[in-house]
Amino acid sequence: MRIPFSYSFRNLWTRRLTTFLTASGMALVVFVFAAVLMLAEGLQKTLVETGSYENVVVIRKAAGSEVQSGVERLQASIIETQPEIALGPDGKRLAAKELVVLIALPKRGTDKPSNVVIRGIGDASMPLRPQVKLREGRLPRPGSSEIMAGSSIAERFEGGGLGETIRFAMRDWTVVGVFDAGNTSFDSEIWGDVNQFIQAFRRPAFSSMIFRMGDPSDFEELRSRIENDPRLTIEALREPEYYRKQSEAMAKFLRILGLTLTIIFSLGAIIGAMITMYSAVANRVFEIGTLRALGFQRRSILTAFLMEALLLGFIGGIVGLFFASFLQLFTVSTLNFQTFSELAFSFSLTAGIVYQGLLFSMIMGFVGGVLPAFRAARMNIVEALRSS
Amino acid sequence: MNKKPGIVEIRNLCKAYQRGNQLITVLQEIDLDIDEGEFLALMGPSGSGKTTLLNLIAGIDKADSGSIRIGGIEITALAETELAAWRANNVGFIFQFYNLIPVLTAFENVELPLLLTGLSKGERRTHVETALRVVNLADRMDHSPGELSGGQQQRVAIARAIVTDPTILVADEPTGDLDRDSANDVLELMERLVHELGKTIIMVTHDPRAANKAHQIKHLDKGVLNAHPQADF
Incomplete structure (x- = not known):
């Protein structure tokens, strides 16, 4: 059986300041990640909703x-x-x-x-x-x-x-x-x-x-x-299909740009999470020794520390998405690459972006936590107990 | 008190550590028998190997050679995961610095070893409450370790050690961090565990007063085990 979840949660709560700072770094990355996806989604939504399924657009082939x-x-x-x-x-x-x-x-x-x-x-x-x-x-x-x-x-x-x-x-x-x-x-x-x-x-x-x-x-x-x-010499398209094609290039560009930026930013957040988790392991060596002595297996220790890192990522994700949700109040305008005209649209937060944002933040937590968790799980019981 | 023979049988136990190019022998050809319901004290100077012997008996360290048979199980032959499962069912630990998990309450600390058993939540609660009643801390079960005195923390640690009804209890300097009164309380509690509940305790100590509570005192010196005059028990 695994170590109770409350152990991971309360350890984060006990180190509130460190948890806050690390989660803030992750929240910032998730904010940027969600903002770019919301921008692409808003653009696509604006253009696609422009069309009606019953209408047909005819243009030159x-x-x-x-x-x-x-x-x-x-x-x-x-x-x-x-x-x-x-x-x-x-x-x-x-x-x-x-x-x-x-x-x-x-x-x-x-x-x-x-x-x-x-x-x-x-x-x-x-x-x-x-x-x-x-x-x-x-x-x-x-x-x-x-x-x-x-x-x-x-x-x-x-x-x-x-x-x-x-x-x-x-x-x-x-x-x-x-x-x-x-x-x-x-x-x-x-x-x-x-x-x-x-x-x-x-x-x-x-x-x-x-x-x-x-x-x-x-x-x-x-x-x-x-x-x-x-x-x-013409082609006929249903209106939503026509506008979807109009938004594809721009939305794709925004998504690629956004993903590239956030992946670079996320490296910083991952290193932050890793430092936090290494410090958590270093401060709790005797606890790890005690839990192992009591009979908890290495994988239970690994899971407990990974849970903690994932929770850290989850908190960062929730905070980042919370602040990103306020972007929906803003309207931005940009050049539509397809028509070369000015297009105004709003940021749009969807369930898919919430899911992707949380997944991204938890991946950051996981990557940051996996090495410290392995270190904790590989500890020798006698040496760990001696540290107390 | 009824002592039954041979719950712990140790034969030709050897342990050495490699430090650089030097091989340091910690335990040499140890033979030891402990009966069920016996309270054994291991004494000796620092570095004599008594904690190493205790760790080997508890299954948290590996011997280089020799045999350790506890409750009929040869623990030196167990793989790491089997040994962890064996410890969960057969060993109760009492540490010098209590080793309670600071973020968990007294109840949750005592419950920890039970999470490794198949007991339901309700059954676990009954066991934890019983163990905390034995150490007279039933009223402090919702307190965190930081809200308890050293003596109380050690009593919670004892409750955690006995909650699974293990085959043996191993105690490493259980009174080493306590004041005189708290140390007496803890020793009395350990005596009660032996007399009233028939527990087998192996205790490492530097404190002659603590050792005097034991049925038998063994003295380790440079890794060699010698008998010690019987305590006035």
Whole structure:
């Protein structure tokens, strides 16, 4: 039978200051680890939640994103006639031909320019995205130089607020509305009449086409047909899949960067845990001798000290995650590598990150504790008892 | 008191330590018999080998040659894990500095050896309470060692030693760290264990008063065992 858990726990409690300092080092590493994962998760969540399962995005084959894509008017018309596309309440097909262009706008306060997505929308664009709600003002009138800004743009970019004017494509555009897209990437976009934007930017084609499926289960059949149509050089993706692809590169970069950093930091925390555990073993030699004399096997001693190190790691993990959870209150913005545009998103803590954070901290505890635990288990009983 | 023959039989026991190039002989050709229910004191100057002999009997050290048979089991032939299991069932330890685990309460310290048995939690509680009653510390079971006097700590250590009802009790200078009154209490308790509970005790001591409580005193000098005049018991 193993040595009671209370023995490990109370020993940590008895050495409160050392335990606190060592656990703090581990907590800091877990904090950084969780923060980076939360950042990647927040980014992915923002982009993936932007899409709806029923909606389909059509872009030029191999374009990768709407920014690099071009869908000619003829192609758009062919796609619009597909029978699988749902009809709106007005009897028209729920399909929007959209234009996506990047422009540089100065940020409020710093005047530092950053890329912003300008999206030319059609009549069906709003019904296709029910999560987009007008927060202030009204919708831009078709055929006018009016635009509406996502809430993130209105807050963070010069001229983005209601009633303000932004100059791009050699025209002044008045912000007549501010919309809220429920923390999706649309919050970081400016929307206006697609026909006005096509003229202003002198674009010969749309960037993409969005439509809703009448029956989402027909998607594979539709995709196969339009992708194999020799008149169309396009690819069709369900919206969540499209946005998942958009977030992959950035999220992967963040995760790799985060993991590399935390692994380097964790070396320091592991050494800290190792010093603490070696000192715990050195201070309790007579206890180890006594327990062995009473009949506890070497593996019981090993387990007791490993439990102590794991507990140390667990405490560090809990504290680190506790502080990391407050990051959810913050919103950050970064450049989306896929679209080269500014994207605002929040840190997102998930059960998976909590699990990974705790596992990581306990691995630190284990690695830091394993050598001292072996030292304790290998002690000669007589020599250990002599130390008392 | 009823003494039954031969609970401990030691024959030709030898032990030496290597220190650098020098071989230091600690025990030479030791022959010793201890009866069940006997209280034996081992005396001798420092470095005479008495603690080494006690450690060998308790199964926490290995002999170079010879035989140690306790309760019919040849312990020199046991592997390390078997020896640990044997100790848990057959040996109760009483140390000079009590060796209680400071972060555990008196109850938990006494319970420790029972964790190695198959007893249920309820059975363990009954055994611990009984052992603490024997040493008159039932009312201090929730106290940690730091909250007890030296004499009380040694009584808790005795409770821990007897709680599994072991074959032998080994005591290394049990009164060495105690004042006169506490030492007397501990010695009286050990006498009670022998007289009333029929325990077999092997005690190493420098203190002639403690040795005088024993039935038999053996004297070790330079690793050789000599009989000592019988104590006035």
